[in-house]
């Protein structure tokens with residue numbers, strides 16, 4: 267690997283202090299005294315110093331640029347990949363991690379090469395992906411530019427949001443009709459009308475909205491609803507004395523938020539959750555961002571929801587489809603794994619820090635997600 271940061275001189279002369287071994291002439295040049303020839307040499311040295319400074323400033327500028335992109339255009343005009351030498355700082359660690367999970371924006375054109383002739387299908391998580399993580403879960407609004415970009419994407423490609431929240435709540439944030447919604451970590455799917463009966467058909471019903479649009483509701487955890495409602499009440503009552511704790515009803519699962527709980531109160535809160543759970547052996551707990559999530563112990567997660575939607579969209583066992591899945595949470599890893607296992611499409615993790623993931627590409631944050639959706643919609647427009 268070429269080290270493009272190699273300065274023009276390995277030991278810049280202006281960095282060398284006068285040394286006992288310097289000759290009297292060298293000392294005169296360094297001090298600026300001496301004959302005209304010496305003075306000319308001294309001026310040359312000044313020019314070299316200025317050139318060196320420009321080089322080092324250029325080098326520092328490049329380093330900054332690298333935090334945005336891994337590819338730079340060096341003076342030679344040849345595109346080269348940069349190999350950071352031993353990651354030390356958080357930025358350097360992130361740059362190093364990007365090598366394994368390249369930025370989906372920087373790689374966009376390359377990613378779209380196999381898309382020609384294939385059906386793109388877009389899956390997105392909500393919190394941390396379509397909206398940034400905020401303090402109040404009830405105020406995780408989506409911005410208008412994000413809504414507009416998502417709408418442009420959904421008008422061109424089948425698009426679904428798969429969230430841990432209740433389906434109604436996600437719809438209340440997103441408010442777009444051309445999108446399919448899967449709430450409760452995929453346990454409550456409003457998907458396309460079924461052409462054929464799905465193998466879990468006892469959990470699904472076909473329905474129509476008020477405009478006559480047909481869709482299918484699939485709810486594989488229906489029989490757990492009475493227990494969830496009881497648990498919700500218990501959790502709300504038993505945590506009401508823990509300042510900052512917030513129990514969120516996500517219909518087929520429950521979120522117990524501790525973002526605003528004092529560190530010294532966390533253990534007590536977790537104890538309550540474990541204690542309630544011990545009375546409901548058919549449920550288990552998973553963890554998200556400052557949240558404990560209580561879910562029915564059925565074999566169904568965001569990965570299964572993704573497969574269900576691909577099937578119902580008519581792409582079971584099809585290689586003619588290119589799914590994208592964008593998500594920031596641990597629960598999104600289930601969907602990344604499905605795409606990886608099937609060797610299908612692009613799992614894209616949204617993360618501003620290096621992390622263990624099955625995703626093959628990355629985006630830094632929800633504003634990168636917005637740019638990505640804009641790119642995708644434009645691509646759909648020009649290649650239609």
Ligand SMILES: O=P(O)(O)OC[C@H]1O[C@H](O[C@H]2O[C@H](CO)[C@@H](O)[C@H](O)[C@H]2O)[C@H](O)[C@@H](O)[C@@H]1O
Pocket residue numbers: 391392393394398399400401402403406428429430431514516521523525554555556557559595597
């Ligand atoms: O699958 P997702 O759409 O990512 O939902 C996962 C959880 O997201 C929400 O909580 C997270 O976002 C909140 C708002 O930014 C933040 O305040 C909270 O700390 C995060 O954990 C949602 O409220 C949960 O119910 C979801 O399970």
